[in-house]
Amino acid sequence: xxxxxxxxxxxxxxxxxxxxxxxxxxxxxxxxxxxxxxxxxxxxxxxxxxxxxxxxxxxxxxxxxxxxxxxxxxxxxxxxxxxxxxxxxxxxxxxxxxxxxxxxxxxxxxxxxxxxxxxxxxxxxxxxxxxxxxxxxxxxxxxxxxx
Numbered sequence: 001x002x003x004x005x006x007x008x009x010x011x012x013x014x015x016x017x018x019x020x021x022x023x024x025x026x027x028x029x030x031x032x033x034x035x036x037x038x039x040x041x042x043x044x045x046x047x048x049x050x051x052x053x054x055x056x057x058x059x060x061x062x063x064x065x066x067x068x069x070x071x072x073x074x075x076x077x078x079x080x081x082x083x084x085x086x087x088x089x090x091x092x093x094x095x096x097x098x099x100x101x102x103x104x105x106x107x108x109x110x111x112x113x114x115x116x117x118x119x120x121x122x123x124x125x126x127x128x129x130x131x132x133x134x135x136x137x138x139x140x141x142x143x144x145x146x147x
Contacts, residue, residue, distance in 0.1 A: 001099060004128055007115040008136040012143045014105050017112040018070040020143045030139040034131060051081055061086045075101040096121040
């Protein structure tokens with residue numbers, strides 16, 4: 001497993017970028033770049049369980065390891081969700097779990113720098129390297145476009 005680092009400067013206040021990134025309905029707008037119809041179920045509170053799901057409900061289950069509002073979010077991915085069933089113990093899941101996805105928000109040049117540090121494994125590394133920059137551009141567009 002390796003850790004990829006992606007970042008972008010968004011011309012909007014840190015609080016706005018953080019809220020746009022994590023909460024509905026703007027969350028669904030920027031993550032559509034990963035997969036149209038993506039959503040989350042659960043809470044962003046530290047210690048809470050959260051599911052990241054595609055339109056059919058399949059996806060990943062995680063725990064919010066740490067959350068400092070408008071500063072830092074650490075997501076600990078624990079397993080997969082298939083047909084509504086969480087798998088955190090199979091050999092396939094244990095090959096990569098747990099892994100982390102961290103978001104850091106810092107003030108910079110009248111805007112907000114968003115840094116994403118994400119653990120990647122296997123064949124997902126290339127896809128993540130290509131997709132995260134596109135996703136961050138989508139987040140930037142959602143954050144910088146007046147509502």
